Amino acid sequence: MNGVGIFGGTFNPVHIGHLRSCIELRETLGLTAIHLIPSARPPHREAPVVSAEHRLTMLHLAIDEEPGLQVDDRELRRDGLSYTIDTLQELRGELGNDTSLSMCIGMDSLVNLASWHRWQSLTDFAHLVVVARPGWQVPDTGPVANWLDDKLVSDVELLTNTPAGQVLVSEMTLLPMSSTGIRKKLAAGQSVRYLVPDAVLDYIEQHRLY
Numbered sequence: 289m290n291g292v293g294i295f296g297g298t299f300n301p302v303h304i305g306h307l308r309s310c311i312e313l314r315e316t317l318g319l320t321a322i323h324l325i326p327s328a329r330p331p332h333r334e335a336p337v338v339s340a341e342h343r344l345t346m347l348h349l350a351i352d353e354e355p356g357l358q359v360d361d362r363e364l365r366r367d368g369l370s371y372t373i374d375t376l377q378e379l380r381g382e383l384g385n386d387t388s389l390s391m392c393i394g395m396d397s398l399v400n401l402a403s404w405h406r407w408q409s410l411t412d413f414a415h416l417v418v419v420a421r422p423g424w425q426v427p428d429t430g431p432v433a434n435w436l437d438d439k440l441v442s443d444v445e446l447l448t449n450t451p452a453g454q455v456l457v458s459e460m461t462l463l464p465m466s467s468t469g470i471r472k473k474l475a476a477g478q479s480v481r482y483l484v485p486d487a488v489l490d491y492i493e494q495h496r497l498y
């Protein structure tokens with residue numbers, strides 16, 4: 289095992305789709321650890337209503353017993369907007385220049401990558417592992433397509449054997465669920481058992497979230 293993965297999100301709340309993706313990412317790339325990084329104030333989206341503290345606690349409840357998955361709260365501790373590039377730069381500084389670092393993003397994010405702060409520099413610090421999302425294709429024209437031209441690879445070993453710089457489109461399972469769907473069910477008084485870990489469900493009920 290070698291290398292570190294990054295899985296960011298709002299985790300509002302964390303669900304088993306996130307957890308399965310992290311486990312598959314870790315196994316496919318043979319990574320030592322995946323950092324699950326809850327975002328504080330995502331630049332692209334409205335601030336979540338449920339506090340960062342609750343989202344962080346639910347993430348701990350979901351993964352603290354799972355070897356190889358770890359909560360990384362650096363974006364919650366940082367002031368100002370949470371830019372991914374800053375997180376990657378920081379982690380690269382901690383890991384040194386040789387360790388393979390791979391960040392998981394959805395295909396929807398890849399398609400909109402040009403709206404991210406200093407997007408062209410993301411691969412200076414990490415690889416990107418792009419997960420298919422229904423209705424989204426790898427861009428084949430425009431700035432992101434041009435940028436991808438010399439970065440797209442299909443061989444996983446190219447990611448594990450180098451520190452950064454490649455983009456891999458992954459076949460990872462995407463379980464048919466979202467935090468939005470879970471929040472809607474809860475708001476409608478429906479059960480979300482088995483969509484989130486039991487400890488997360490207990491926490492949601494105890495604190496009457498959503």
Ligand code: ATP
Binds near residue numbers: 296298392462
């Ligand atoms: P929301 O519905 O609030 O937008 P979400 O379920 O999409 O939330 P996020 O916290 O925004 O979850 O996403 C974090 C990461 O998890 C993103 O990389 C996203 O692509 C991925 N992801 C979201 N849903 C799933 C799923 N069902 N299976 C695997 N990965 C998922």
